[in-house]
Amino acid sequence: MGRSERRELVNRLVVLLLHLLKWRFQTDRQGNSRRLSIKEQRIRLKSHLEDNPSLKSYLDWAITQAYQLAVIEAERETGLPESTFPVICPFTCQQLLDDAFWPEAVGSH
Numbered sequence: 001m002g003r004s005e006r007r008e009l010v011n012r013l014v015v016l017l018l019h020l021l022k023w024r025f026q027t028d029r030q031g032n033s034r035r036l037s038i039k040e041q042r043i044r045l046k047s048h049l050e051d052n053p054s055l056k057s058y059l060d061w062a063i064t065q066a067y068q069l070a071v072i073e074a075e076r077e078t079g080l081p082e083s084t085f086p087v088i089c090p091f092t093c094q095q096l097l098d099d100a101f102w103p104e105a106v107g108s109h
Helices: 003-025 032-051 053-078 093-097
Strands: none
Touching: 003 032, 003 053, 003 093, 032 053, 032 093, 053 093
């Protein structure tokens, strides 16, 4: 397994995490386009992991790396301050890969 596979894993996670953060923190924009983007990235991520099973041992590391980048991108794209987003990734690996998981909007129960 090479660097390019690990880099692709992080890149896929960044895109997925970005859309999940926007889903959670921009509830007024929870539309079909965002839902489909999340669905697509989950499929692409699962496919990449199936093609490179040894990457599973890097998932925790990759999520940590990807989350830092996703927060920067979320701040840029949403205009929300960095303090809006949790310091540590609020999603588990299982949640990221779970097609049925959709983060609750902040403040909802």
